[in-house]
Amino acid sequence: xxxxxxxxxxxxxxERRVVWLGAFAAAxxxxxxxxxxxxxxxxxxxxxxxxxxxxxxxxxxxxxxxYDYAEIPTFQAKQTLDVNGDGNLTEEExxxxxxxxLKETTSNLALTIGGKRAELSLVPNSAQLEFLxxxxxxxxxxxxxxxxxxxxxxxxxxxxxYRDDNYRERLGxxxxxxxxxxxxxxxxxxxxxxxxxxxLRKYPDNLLANPLNDREAALSVTHNTTSTVGTSNExxxxxxxxxxxxxxxxxxxxxxxxxxxxxTRTKPPAAR
Numbered sequence: 001x002x003x004x005x006x007x008x009x010x011x012x013x014x015e016r017r018v019v020w021l022g023a024f025a026a027a028x029x030x031x032x033x034x035x036x037x038x039x040x041x042x043x044x045x046x047x048x049x050x051x052x053x054x055x056x057x058x059x060x061x062x063x064x065x066x067y068d069y070a071e072i073p074t075f076q077a078k079q080t081l082d083v084n085g086d087g088n089l090t091e092e093e094x095x096x097x098x099x100x101x102l103k104e105t106t107s108n109l110a111l112t113i114g115g116k117r118a119e120l121s122l123v124p125n126s127a128q129l130e131f132l133x134x135x136x137x138x139x140x141x142x143x144x145x146x147x148x149x150x151x152x153x154x155x156x157x158x159x160x161x162y163r164d165d166n167y168r169e170r171l172g173x174x175x176x177x178x179x180x181x182x183x184x185x186x187x188x189x190x191x192x193x194x195x196x197x198x199x200l201r202k203y204p205d206n207l208l209a210n211p212l213n214d215r216e217a218a219l220s221v222t223h224n225t226t227s228t229v230g231t232s233n234e235x236x237x238x239x240x241x242x243x244x245x246x247x248x249x250x251x252x253x254x255x256x257x258x259x260x261x262x263x264t265r266t267k268p269p270a271a272r
Contacts, residue, residue: 056151074140106147173197
């Protein structure tokens, strides 16, 4: 009798396990079918996309990073984010997840100045976690954060190197931008100084088949000692344009006066 009950209990547990596995498989298939039947994230539903901007000032470097998670990694992240499993993401759950995520991603950011690894300090209140509408009723997730570290240009030029080792095996867009502020000149750089994707807000159509793949940045910076002379609010080009217009009007006026003078002199006498 005891053996019979044990077998019956085991049989019931197995049936429940099969039901749960079947439900999970059905949900997964439904998700895949739903994603496959709609237009995907511009770079693909499985991608994690990177953006980094190095803002270089005479005494510090600010590093601004953005991660854009497509629909599938966002779906996976939300399962971890929803700690109590109630389907409702609270502010506390968001904050806990963001803190843990940034702790992990920050450890994989390498910024060196003059060959020495710099310590990145997270700027207070700069970290953001945002969910945006994706495709097929799903969402995409974006994480943004800003870091700062000290910079000494007294022994310029200084070589700066940056590398992001997060999600190295994942496909996706990778963009690094280096921008100097007043007082700094970038003398050499292997990355661009202009934006391409508007901080992963818009991916250019002509680059979707061959997305940017900036894995590392290497640049040399120095002091910028040039200064602007003059207090006029007008640029030289504007001043030159005004002078040219004034001269043209003067010539037209002079020609008009001379024409009137000669016409008067050559006017035929009145008939008697």
